[in-house]
Amino acid sequence: MELQDIKSPKDIKGLNYQELEHIASQMREAVLNRTSQIGGHVGPNLGAVETIIGMHYVFDAPIDKLVYDVSHQAFPHKMLTGRVDGYLNRDDFSKVGEYTSPVESPEYDLFYAGHTSPALSLCVGIAKARDLKKDNYNVVVLVGDGALSGGEAFEGLDAGGALNSNLICIINDNQMAIAENHGGIYKHLQHLRETNGTASDNLFKSFNWDYVYVAEGNNVQKVIETLQKVKNTKKPTVVHINTQKGEGYTPAEEYREAFHYRDPYDIATGDLLKVSENDNSNKIFNEFIFRSCKKYPTFLFITSATPDDFGLNARERELLGEHYIDVGIAEQTAVSVMAGAAREGAKVVYGVVATFLQRAYDQLVEDWAMDPSPALMVVAETGINAIKDQTHLGFWDIPMITSIPNIVYLAPTNFEELEAMLEWGLAQDKYKVAVREPVFSKVHADYEVDKDYSDLNKFKVMKEGKDVAVIGVGDFFLKSQKVVELLAEGGINATLINPRFISGVDIELLNNLSKDHKLVVTIENGSVEGGFGQRVASALGTSGMKVLNFGLEKKFVDRYSVKDLEAEYNLLPEQIVATIQANL
Secondary structure: OOHHHOOOHHHHOOOOHHHHHHHHHHHHHHHHHHHHHHOEEOHHHHHOHHHHHHHHHHOOOOOOEEEEEOHHHOHHHHHHOOOOHHHHOHHHHHHOOOOOOOOOOOOOOOOOOOOOOOHHHHHHHHHHHHHHOOOOOOEEEEEEOOHHHOHHHHHHHHHHHOOOOOOEEEEEEOOEOOOEOOOHHHHHHHHHHHOOOOOOOOHHHHOOOEEEEEOOOOOHHHHHHHHHHHOOOOOOEEEEEEOOOOOOOHHHHHOOOOOOEEOOEOOOOOOEOOOOOOOOHHHHHHHHHHHHHHHOOOEEEEEOOOHHHHOOOHHHHHHHHHHEEEOOOOHHHHHHHHHHHHHOOOEEEEEEEHHHHHHHHHHHHHHHHOOOOOEEEEEEOOEOOOOOOOOOOEOOHHHHHHOOOOEEEEOOOOHHHHHHHHHHHHHOOOOEEEEEOOOOOOOOOOOOOOOOOOOOOOOEEEEOOOEEEEEEOHHHHHHHHHHHHHHHHOOOOOEEEEOOEOOOOOHHHHHHHOOOEEEEEEEEEEEOOOOHHHHHHHHOOOOOOEEEEEEEOOOOOOOOOHHHHHHHOOOOHHHHHHHHHHHO
16 A cells, blocks of 8 residues: 555554555655655654554544644644645645644544643543543543653642543654753653663652653554554553654754754755855844843743744854753743742843743733843744744734733844843833744844833834824734825825833823824734724824724634735735725
């Protein structure tokens, strides 16, 4: 049998081990075929092939419930559940997403699984419902790629250990998250590997789980034989499988971090097909980090498993030494570490991806905003130009962060302003400052940017005009400039404003606008609902001034074209101008 002939898991049930190894080899070729052309998660999927073949060979999905955490290791699962064309044929790539999706396959994909660590808890819920209904099937969760460091994974282990029924947790231990793993749990996994699973101090057993170890996790026979032993267990059971991230593809084995997710590349060499030579905010941030490390003896950079998003490779992390800490996939802990270190006088920077920060809302409120200590948080991958999968959208950071008191949220419009805001945010000792890292390739200021932002919520007028005032936020300031230019072509001399602050409004400036302006327009790269523009509209509510808010709608969108979505949301400059003209 060939991979393209598989339409459901039933098609592999009768294959022998040699035939399964042939399918595994073809799966790896399919992973490389897709990711080399359009990008995607390479290493996680290559390493999980045998585990997922074993899961579908032994268990009987969809009767047995298989859940993935995180699902960027689930390409083999999709290939075995009727979606193999999405890996073999370029024309079908867009039909299959990067993560599990109930819309894509309601039968086999139980949950969206773009973020990590909830799957154990989800499966505790599934198992409890099964038991209440007196049903009889296996509940299986595959946890991998650093997901075990997330707090909810421990909560799931704790709750699951109290069950007296079937719940199977397969740990895909490839010794990596995106970068290398950090934390005591991974030291313990190493201890279990080194003792071939025989160590007496077994964390999982202490949580009341049975435990089985598979040393050769990329051996399909070993995996299947082990899973057959635990199938239909009546007690929560951990199956700890030692795998190689990037298995079977030399570049991914040698450069595991670089091949966690890879933009299009040459299969023969592993080299990227296109390397951008443009300036980018990562370069500025990287230089800021090392400059700050030299300047402040107590400097500390915190990451929650995403150092590459801030331009820090393995060598640079090593150079930072004690000034660097990776808490793993645990944003709640990262915010609390930031607050604790700041309280003791450290100069702290926490770099976090917007979509992952959502998990730490309570810590932002209780541990950081309520504490008097200053610190700097940098929020990356925001807005429409960032990650385009619906599980990773960066649309809601502005409503989330600005709903919390005492946090100053800044939005730079160019690289020089980004650098100035970072420098000020770390140097000052009064405020809790967050900076919204812009998502653009090459934008430099054509004016001298301010270095001090202590006068809070003061907007900057970039061009004086009348009748219409356009306020362009962060990386949508360029769009706002274009709107003002188009308005000028139509005879409207508009005012252009860079607000810089998105956590407050410049009441004095807004009141002054009412003297010779009929309309205020806000344009932001984030959710309109709860966003910056609505704050401006609220401030102007009693003035009689008309306000138009442009931004992103509050809804989930998946694998979108930026231009198409901007057109749908009336965010193209020509559309904005037409709306303005219609409202004057």
